[in-house]
Amino acid sequence: MDVTIRAMRSEDAVEIFEIVNQRAFRFWTLSLPYESFDTIKKWLEPQSPRDLHFSAELDGRVVGASALRPFYGRRAHAAEFWIGVHEDYARRGIGTRLLAAMIDTADNWLNIKRIEMTVFTDNIGALALYSNFGFEIEGTHKAATFREGAFVDAHCMARLR
Amino acid sequence: MDVTIRAMRSEDAVEIFEIVNQRAFRFWTLSLPYESFDTIKKWLEPQSPRDLHFSAELDGRVVGASALRPFYGRRAHAAEFWIGVHEDYARRGIGTRLLAAMIDTADNWLNIKRIEMTVFTDNIGALALYSNFGFEIEGTHKAATFREGAFVDAHCMARLR
Structure with missing residues (x-):
């Protein structure tokens, strides 16, 4: 399998719209x-x-x-991100490739000191992926989000360099 | 001392601009x-x-x-807030009055389940105020913000009902 990571193009929106509308994306994000x-x-x-x-x-x-979204002002040293992978191509290392590309850009080209995000506490796959890249759990937000009829907790995670 | 809490008016901006430009406001917020x-x-x-x-x-x-800023979508049950008090009127319970007004509105009129915010870890006064209202520390963001030449940590806090 030969995956290429490249800059998003405006015409990619059609295929990304399909990913965003999958349950797998909605379930682990704030998507509606x-x-x-x-x-x-x-x-x-x-x-x-x-x-x-x-x-x-x-x-x-x-x-x-x-x-990858760097903040501004007094948080300009920090950034957040999101990742989405098509259900049919999950567990093939595509998320790893995307995250590696973002971290390389943040560390080596943008001089970002802190990368942060929140992850639902039951998202075992994402927690393992982020841990592999040095992200640590900084805390747990109770009832952070509503999902499929119930409130769900989320860990806040960050990677500092 | 008879403090009145009321809806902000557009002409208040002149006096609030003065508060926002004080070191006491900038030091404890993300203000520039x-x-x-x-x-x-x-x-x-x-x-x-x-x-x-x-x-x-x-x-x-x-x-x-x-x-008081309620979120939307799948976080519509949650809200964040900010408070600022003029340096010359600090430690007179004005922050308490403002926070009480926001919590009453959130609890009894907006049906907000979760109120959250971040506080610099050395902001002892705010931590005491928020604790009094039932806010709990959910975690600690390392180097969350840059302030007077150095990075500073921040607790994430929330109050659930």
């Missing part, structure tokens, strides 16, 4: 059902000049995507 | 020096129809301000 294509397309646009978006391409198909 | 009046005035406008802004008035003068 029935979001319009235009909403997702707009969400995929950089919200700041510092934002970087990545696509994972396999055999000419976009099978994963991610974004 | 040299922010323009227009920037602060815009920041004081509701960013969502759900946002509520409060002013604390004493003898016709605005001596404190706060905002």
